[in-house]
Amino acid sequence: MIQILSLVLLGAILFFVFLKIAIQGPSASAPDSSAVLAVRQMVHLDGLSFAGGQRLLDDREFQMLNATAELREVAALYRKERQALALVWISLLLGDVHGLWRFRRFLVRSGVPATLHDEIQILSDALQAMVFLSFLRVIVLTFGPFAFSGAARNAQGMVEKMSNASAHVLDRLPRHGWPEIERNWHKGLA
Amino acid sequence: MSLLPSLITFLGATLEALLVWRLVKGGTWRHYPFFSLFVGYVVSQHIALFVILHLAPREYPSWYWDSGIAHICLRFLLIWEVFRQVFPKTSPVHRMLSRQVTLGAVALITVLTGMLWAFQTYGSFHSVYLAMERSFGFVQAMLVLAILTLARYYQQPVGRNIWGIAVAFGMYSSLTTAASAVTDLVHSAFFPYWYWLSPFSFAAMLAMWTWAVWSYAPNRVATANDMIDPAGDAGRWAENWGRAVSTTRKVMHP
Numbered sequence: 001m002i003q004i005l006s007l008v009l010l011g012a013i014l015f016f017v018f019l020k021i022a023i024q025g026p027s028a029s030a031p032d033s034s035a036v037l038a039v040r041q042m043v044h045l046d047g048l049s050f051a052g053g054q055r056l057l058d059d060r061e062f063q064m065l066n067a068t069a070e071l072r073e074v075a076a077l078y079r080k081e082r083q084a085l086a087l088v089w090i091s092l093l094l095g096d097v098h099g100l101w102r103f104r105r106f107l108v109r110s111g112v113p114a115t116l117h118d119e120i121q122i123l124s125d126a127l128q129a130m131v132f133l134s135f136l137r138v139i140v141l142t143f144g145p146f147a148f149s150g151a152a153r154n155a156q157g158m159v160e161k162m163s164n165a166s167a168h169v170l171d172r173l174p175r176h177g178w179p180e181i182e183r184n185w186h187k188g189l190a
Numbered sequence: 191m192s193l194l195p196s197l198i199t200f201l202g203a204t205l206e207a208l209l210v211w212r213l214v215k216g217g218t219w220r221h222y223p224f225f226s227l228f229v230g231y232v233v234s235q236h237i238a239l240f241v242i243l244h245l246a247p248r249e250y251p252s253w254y255w256d257s258g259i260a261h262i263c264l265r266f267l268l269i270w271e272v273f274r275q276v277f278p279k280t281s282p283v284h285r286m287l288s289r290q291v292t293l294g295a296v297a298l299i300t301v302l303t304g305m306l307w308a309f310q311t312y313g314s315f316h317s318v319y320l321a322m323e324r325s326f327g328f329v330q331a332m333l334v335l336a337i338l339t340l341a342r343y344y345q346q347p348v349g350r351n352i353w354g355i356a357v358a359f360g361m362y363s364s365l366t367t368a369a370s371a372v373t374d375l376v377h378s379a380f381f382p383y384w385y386w387l388s389p390f391s392f393a394a395m396l397a398m399w400t401w402a403v404w405s406y407a408p409n410r411v412a413t414a415n416d417m418i419d420p421a422g423d424a425g426r427w428a429e430n431w432g433r434a435v436s437t438t439r440k441v442m443h444p
Contacts, residue, residue, distance in 0.1 A: 004371045007324050011368025014331045018360040021338065022398075026353035 034175075035167040042182050043099045043166075047092030048159050056086050059146030079144060086145040090137045093159050094130065100162045101126045106185055107169050114169055122165055129158040198389045205396035206233050212403050218351075221408060224271035225355055229399075231264055255319050262326045265359070269333045272356045275409055276341045276348055283344050295333060302329045320370045327367035334360040349409040354402020362395040 040049070047053075062082070065075035104122050108114050133155060139148050173181065209229055213219040219226035235257045243250050273291070277284040302325040334356050341348050348356070366388065373384045 001375075004324075004374050007328055007371040008368050008375065010328060011324070011331075011364050011366075011371060014328075014335065014364035015361060015368060017335060018331070018357055018364055022357045022361065026348060026350045 032167070032171050035171040036164065038178055038182075039100075039103070039163055039167045039170055042185055043096070043103050043163075045096045045099070045159070045163060047089060047094075047096040048156065048163060050089060050092065053089055053152040053156050056082065056089055057145055057149045057152045059149055062146060079146070082145040083140060086140050087137060090133055090140065090155070093155055094133050094137075096159050097126055097129045097133065097162060100159070100166055103185065104162075104166050104169065106188060107166065107181070110181060110184065112169050112173055118165075118169070122162065125158070125162050125165065129155075129162060132158060194386070198386075198393065201393050202236070202389065202396065205393060205400055206236065209396060209400045209403070212400060216406060218403055218406050221406065222271055222275070222351065222355075222403075224267040224274075228264055228267045228271075231261070235261060258319055259322060262322050265326070265330050265363070268355065268359050269330060269337070272334060272352055272359075273337050275352045276337055276346055281346070283340070283346065287340065291336075294336070298329045298332060302326060317374070320374050323370040324367045324374070327363040327370065331360050331363035331367060334363070347409055350405075350407035351402050352409060354398055358395045358398035358402065361398075362391050365391045 039045075062075055062079055065071045065078060101122070108119070136148060136151050136155060139151075170178070170181070206229075210233060213222075213226055213229060239250070239254060239257065242253050277287065338348070338356055338360070340346075369380075369384050369387050369391075372380050
């Protein structure tokens with residue numbers, strides 16, 4: 001009896017686990033790692049290459065300092081510095097989004113095959129990232145750097161998604177053509 | 191209400207025909223031989239049952255239950271297909287995990303056999319089919335979930351074909367596990383629901399499979415850039431070291 005009851009329960013749990021996986025959908029195939037590296041090398045993604053984004057918006061150290069009455073002044077100074085750093089990092093991420101969007105348009109202009117669906121997707125991703133980062137900047141300016149500590153991962157994830165989408169497009173080109181793409185890209189920037 | 195059985199039969203037959211068409215078109219079946227073998231069994235089972243129902247209705251129940259038991263056992267082919275596609279022989283994870291996965295599968299199958307033997311002790315309802323359905327279904331759903339979890343853990347990309355096959359089968363197996371266990375608990379009250387739930391969930395799985403194999407979308411194959419070749423690196427290092435030693439000798443003894 002207990003065995004059958006437990007199977008009813010386990011079956012129901014497993015069903016909901018699979019349902020959750022089904023709702024999430026199949027994982028988008030990751031682009032080739034060399035294409036990802038090539039995009040990062042060509043576009044210079046300063047915001048994305050900064051690994052401490054999450055730590056920057058993490059309030060644990062601030063709370064630790066703020067908990068001691070004698071260190072409150074230090075905590076306020078620390079918070080102000082963190083706010084300035086967070087704003088710089090958000091600006092860098094916004095720069096990455098602009099750079100990646102421009103790079104994507106350059107790739108399509110250079111003749112890399114892309115569908116209309118791809119273009120709409122990248123446009124939507126870019127707009128989402130820009131709106132989110134602008135909103136995050138306003139939040140950091142208004143409420144301080146620790147108001148949205150979980151947002152760092154989302155912000156980085158959005159830019160990473162755009163970087164991967166560009167890598168997917170670059171991957172459609174033969175590898176021996178990448179140096180020429182890089183040269184033309186830098187020529188266009190200059 | 192009388193339309194419902196015909197509707198299920200028509201829906202099931204249409205989905206099976208669509209699935210076979212998509213597998214045959216473009217030769218997708220060659221890429222997934224074990225999955226195709228299972229689909230082939232399902233289609234021939236249903237055609238045979240349809241013929242028996244009309245030609246020898248008395249024989250129908252025994253054929254239905256016997257072919258159903260074979261169907262439950264053959265579902266292991268799907269698990270093997272998912273495993274071999276997600277972790278092909280060339281993958282380092284396959285080499286690392288194959289022994290542990292085999293041991294885990296053997297342990298689970300031992301548990302299910304024990305659970306199957308215990309069905310005689312149940313007070314309310316004795317059905318080998320239902321006992322097999324819930325114990326095999328549970329193990330099969332667990333194995334599929336384990337493969338998907340491992341693929342996620344090792345960031346192994348799973349293509350739409352295999353993802354759809356695995357998730358649809360996992361949902362169906364877990365649902366039949368729960369439903370057949372409930373049927374055994376409250377037989378008379380739940381049996382009418384089970385009577386509809388079982389074919390509908392199977393039709394839903396067929397629909398998801400048809401969507402999954404509509405176009406060929408395999409798992410991404412690891413390229414040479416993704417693989418680390420320690421033997422090659424060691425060879426290159428040894429070669430460079432040999433050159434360095436000979437250059438030093440030349441400098442010391444010109």
